[in-house]
Amino acid sequence: MxxxxxxKKISGNNVFTSKEDMIPYLNDASYFEGVLPLAVVVxxxxxxxxxxxxxxxxxxxxxxxxGGGSSLTGSSILSEKGIVLSLAGFDRIEEISTGDNxxxxxxxxxxxxxxxxxxxxxxxxxxDPASSMAATVGGSISTxxxxxxxxxxxxxxxxxxxLDVVLADGNIVKFxxxxxxxSSGYDLTALMVGSEGTLGVITRAYLKIWPLPEEKGRVxxxxxxxxxxxxxxxxxxxxxxxxxxxxxxxxxxxxxxxxTTSLKFPKDxxxxxxxxxxxxxxxxxxxxxxVYRKISELNPISISKTRDPKVMDEMYAARKGAYSSLLKQxxxxxxxxxxxxxxxxxxxxxxxxKSIEKKGYDHGLKVALFGHIGDGNIHxxxxxxxxxxxxxxxxxxxxxxxxxxxxxLGGSVSAEHGxxxxxxxxxxxxxxxxxxxxxxxxxxxxxKIIDPKGILNRGKILx
Amino acid sequence: MxxxxxxKKISGNNVFTSKEDMIPYLNDASYFEGVLPLAVVVxxxxxxxxxxxxxxxxxxxxxxxxGGGSSLTGSSILSEKGIVLSLAGFDRIEEISTGDNxxxxxxxxxxxxxxxxxxxxxxxxxxDPASSMAATVGGSISTxxxxxxxxxxxxxxxxxxxLDVVLADGNIVKFxxxxxxxSSGYDLTALMVGSEGTLGVITRAYLKIWPLPEEKGRVxxxxxxxxxxxxxxxxxxxxxxxxxxxxxxxxxxxxxxxxTTSLKFPKDxxxxxxxxxxxxxxxxxxxxxxVYRKISELNPISISKTRDPKVMDEMYAARKGAYSSLLKQxxxxxxxxxxxxxxxxxxxxxxxxKSIEKKGYDHGLKVALFGHIGDGNIHxxxxxxxxxxxxxxxxxxxxxxxxxxxxxLGGSVSAEHGxxxxxxxxxxxxxxxxxxxxxxxxxxxxxKIIDPKGILNRGKILx
Numbered sequence: 001m002x003x004x005x006x007x008k009k010i011s012g013n014n015v016f017t018s019k020e021d022m023i024p025y026l027n028d029a030s031y032f033e034g035v036l037p038l039a040v041v042v043x044x045x046x047x048x049x050x051x052x053x054x055x056x057x058x059x060x061x062x063x064x065x066x067g068g069g070s071s072l073t074g075s076s077i078l079s080e081k082g083i084v085l086s087l088a089g090f091d092r093i094e095e096i097s098t099g100d101n102x103x104x105x106x107x108x109x110x111x112x113x114x115x116x117x118x119x120x121x122x123x124x125x126x127x128d129p130a131s132s133m134a135a136t137v138g139g140s141i142s143t144x145x146x147x148x149x150x151x152x153x154x155x156x157x158x159x160x161x162x163l164d165v166v167l168a169d170g171n172i173v174k175f176x177x178x179x180x181x182x183s184s185g186y187d188l189t190a191l192m193v194g195s196e197g198t199l200g201v202i203t204r205a206y207l208k209i210w211p212l213p214e215e216k217g218r219v220x221x222x223x224x225x226x227x228x229x230x231x232x233x234x235x236x237x238x239x240x241x242x243x244x245x246x247x248x249x250x251x252x253x254x255x256x257x258x259x260t261t262s263l264k265f266p267k268d269x270x271x272x273x274x275x276x277x278x279x280x281x282x283x284x285x286x287x288x289x290x291v292y293r294k295i296s297e298l299n300p301i302s303i304s305k306t307r308d309p310k311v312m313d314e315m316y317a318a319r320k321g322a323y324s325s326l327l328k329q330x331x332x333x334x335x336x337x338x339x340x341x342x343x344x345x346x347x348x349x350x351x352x353x354k355s356i357e358k359k360g361y362d363h364g365l366k367v368a369l370f371g372h373i374g375d376g377n378i379h380x381x382x383x384x385x386x387x388x389x390x391x392x393x394x395x396x397x398x399x400x401x402x403x404x405x406x407x408x409l410g411g412s413v414s415a416e417h418g419x420x421x422x423x424x425x426x427x428x429x430x431x432x433x434x435x436x437x438x439x440x441x442x443x444x445x446x447x448k449i450i451d452p453k454g455i456l457n458r459g460k461i462l463x
Numbered sequence: 464m465x466x467x468x469x470x471k472k473i474s475g476n477n478v479f480t481s482k483e484d485m486i487p488y489l490n491d492a493s494y495f496e497g498v499l500p501l502a503v504v505v506x507x508x509x510x511x512x513x514x515x516x517x518x519x520x521x522x523x524x525x526x527x528x529x530g531g532g533s534s535l536t537g538s539s540i541l542s543e544k545g546i547v548l549s550l551a552g553f554d555r556i557e558e559i560s561t562g563d564n565x566x567x568x569x570x571x572x573x574x575x576x577x578x579x580x581x582x583x584x585x586x587x588x589x590x591d592p593a594s595s596m597a598a599t600v601g602g603s604i605s606t607x608x609x610x611x612x613x614x615x616x617x618x619x620x621x622x623x624x625x626l627d628v629v630l631a632d633g634n635i636v637k638f639x640x641x642x643x644x645x646s647s648g649y650d651l652t653a654l655m656v657g658s659e660g661t662l663g664v665i666t667r668a669y670l671k672i673w674p675l676p677e678e679k680g681r682v683x684x685x686x687x688x689x690x691x692x693x694x695x696x697x698x699x700x701x702x703x704x705x706x707x708x709x710x711x712x713x714x715x716x717x718x719x720x721x722x723t724t725s726l727k728f729p730k731d732x733x734x735x736x737x738x739x740x741x742x743x744x745x746x747x748x749x750x751x752x753x754v755y756r757k758i759s760e761l762n763p764i765s766i767s768k769t770r771d772p773k774v775m776d777e778m779y780a781a782r783k784g785a786y787s788s789l790l791k792q793x794x795x796x797x798x799x800x801x802x803x804x805x806x807x808x809x810x811x812x813x814x815x816x817k818s819i820e821k822k823g824y825d826h827g828l829k830v831a832l833f834g835h836i837g838d839g840n841i842h843x844x845x846x847x848x849x850x851x852x853x854x855x856x857x858x859x860x861x862x863x864x865x866x867x868x869x870x871x872l873g874g875s876v877s878a879e880h881g882x883x884x885x886x887x888x889x890x891x892x893x894x895x896x897x898x899x900x901x902x903x904x905x906x907x908x909x910x911k912i913i914d915p916k917g918i919l920n921r922g923k924i925l926x
Contacts, residue, residue, distance in 0.1 A: 099697025190653030234562025
């Protein structure tokens with residue numbers, strides 16, 4: 001029997017092979033285009049995933065797992081012919097237990113849907129990438145997603161207690177579990193986080209959840225110098241305040257938001273800094289005042305504070321939509337927005353921001369800068385006409401250089417978007433620059449023993 | 464040239480081979496006795512560690528890394544002839560940067576020394592195992608130490624940003640680094656955390672640090688039923704309060720503390736619950752009152768609250784000294800205190816505590832119970848005469864049964880002490896019970912590729 005017949009024996013009507021059905025899987029949120037899959041299969045339980053994987057393993061069939069398809073580095077598209085294993089059918093929140101700080105969920109659950117459910121109990125799941133409406137639990141685990149609130153709460157890795165996983169050969173394994181701590185052998189849960197679907201198929205996740213903060217407040221400040229935006233974070237941290245979010249936007253981003261939302265920004269402002277703090281009802285105003293005063297010392301063009309949830313939510317939503325908003329400003333059909341994603345220690349932000357901005361000018365590129373600077377994360381959104389080779393050469397050079405800037409300042413070439421197809425060379429360069437190339441070799445060896453035939457998300461991260 | 468001569472060529476006077484010098488390394492804080500080392504070497508820099516490891520690798524020489532020697536599962540003693548690589552010379556705090564939430568430290572730094580240094584800037588490193596006076600950064604990373612404050616702050620794994628590591632063959636590698644986030648390939652930093660010295664020698668750690676809480680307050684309550692102690696945690700979490708510490712002690716532990724400290728406990732109290740909360744100056748009393756009221760609903764024998772730092776510190780120190788205090792109550796020279804360390808989801812604590820207490824009676828053992836129940840962690844301190852085979856049989860059976868109780872309730876056989884020599888069979892049983900034996904097989908394969916000759920901490924965790 002041929003492979004597709006065998007696959008249909010397992011998954012019946014949940015196997016899709018017509019071109020029309022498969023076209024959506026040619027792309028993810030990155031600017032890459034993948035290979036058309038041989039088939040898309042949408043299993044509904046772990047046993048079925050196991051049988052599919054065994055079949056693929058026996059047939060050396062490449063498998064790319066699909067969550068929300070919101071990868072920005074090409075993680076969820078196909079590098080070569082193979083099947084897409086979509087986890088769209090794994091969309092149940094199985095259990096919420098606030099008394100245990102625990103949610104047990106299937107990987108296809110969307111982050112916003114999870115947080116809507118948790119909010120009813122006064123709890124939340126902190127990781128909040130800008131794509132949270134589309135991004136799934138499984139996908140966000142696979143890239144160790146950060147997002148806006150990681151400044152205070154850390155990235156996804158801090159919130160994963162355990163995983164049920166189907167390995168390349170169909171073996172079903174459990175890592176970690178329902179408890180808040182354990183010290184029982186190597187932390188294979190952590191190894192899965194950020195592995196971009198190259199080590200196994202997550203079929204269940206045990207998430208740590210946390211009480212919603214009691215009150216929130218925001219300081220917004222406009223600056224004309226990018227270094228001062230960068231300075232703000234370490235100054236605030238030095239006085240012992242950990243903002244829940246600390247975001248910045250440059251003028252290009254503000255302009256694009258003005259054209260896609262009802263927000264208005266002062267004409268003379270070049271950079272906007274937003275800092276949210278959380279506290280109790282009794283303390284929020286005092287804390288907000290401390291932040292206001294500290295940021296005022298940096299001489300912003302203007303500064304304001306608010307606790308109005310409507311005002312805060314509107315800007316939060318706009319910030320989450322900044323990338324989409326930039327996409328709408330493209331001038332030609334072949335123009336894309338390539339998104340760089342680097343991270344540095346907070347104290348190096350002034351230098352990093354200034355150097356990166358300058359590099360953009362040097363390469364003659366239109367680059368919109370924003371980022372989760374609370375944890376040192378800078379996003380560089382590069383308008384790039386993929387049809388023009390000479391422009392793409394500049395884009396590639398710029399990406400390489402900002403990666404080097406980050407590494408030279410003690411940072412990394414990828415903060416939260418992963419490596420995917422896009423950053424394989426950058427990843428090598430990072431460890432070469434750090435004189436630790438063997439780190440990559442170790443990753444390769446681990447990949448080899450866990451997925452010996454290399455069928456899982458072929459062509460990503462390491463190869 | 465023979466091995467010892469070569470070793471002396473590398474480390475000169477820092478190689479110790481006399482029996483008197485090596486006797487301290489026969490034991491750690493567990494009840495196990497190890498093999499006398501061939502030599503103890505105390506290198507002072509990473510290059511020296513690399514040369515030592517290369518020599519050992521070439522000679523198939525087992526190496527056990529030594530930190531503070533406070534392991535409770537035999538992790539730091541020798542299962543067979545080999546050398547001890549002591550990191551006592553790696554005792555420098557290299558850098559503290561509050562603006563970056565970062566401390567860069569050598570692995571031999573004691574946790575208390577680190578926190579004394581950080582306190583001067585209003586910051587701290589949250590992991591706080593009871594042995595923090597002796598325990599080192601390296602050792603606590605190696606067991607993914609939890610401790611008293613893990614209830615709020617999570618275990619060590621949440622606080623490690625990066626590691627410099629010397630591998631078995633002498634290769635020097637870097638994992639992670641100075642930034643708060645990254646998504647750059649497999650998380651080898653996380654793989655090292657909890658690996659008990661079996662995968663590499665940590666020579667530098669990049670730690671995340673955090674502002675000290677503004678104010679603290681404590682509710683103490685005495686109970687006559689152990690289930691109610693267990694109930695307290697999930698009840699408090701359900702109302703959205705995350706205590707910084709939540710500890711309990713049973714009567715045996717209270718009695719032992721009465722004889723070793725100036726503390727006095729009510730005569731009729733069987734169990735003591737201590738819950739510390741943190742907040743701002745404006746909110747601490749309100750939060751403390753919420754905890755007080757919620758715990759009062761469980762009808763304790765008596766309940767009190769305090770914000771007096773002296774009173775709080777005295778009890779905190781006593782709790783940290785509870786194990787030592789129990790050790791002083793031993794009746795014969797061959798009697799030891801074997802310490803069980805299991806974890807369950809908070810909502811299962813009532814059932815777990817009751818079952819475990821009953822098992823102790825059933826086996827005719829004197830068992831003192833205490834634990835970090837804020838994160839579901841129960842410690843069972845078993846008075847065990849290692850010279851009496853029939854008693855040790857009961858101890859082993861008890862340990863196995865409490866492990867099974869924990870796993871059946873969704874927990875684990877080891878919360879924070881690791882596996883070491885003691886829990887290898889329990890670790891297997893956990894994954895057998897969970898129908899995931901292949902998880903252990905994966906750990907073995909990872910060990911094999913990273914330390915192919917198996918020279919690092921031989922006989923621990925998996926073999």
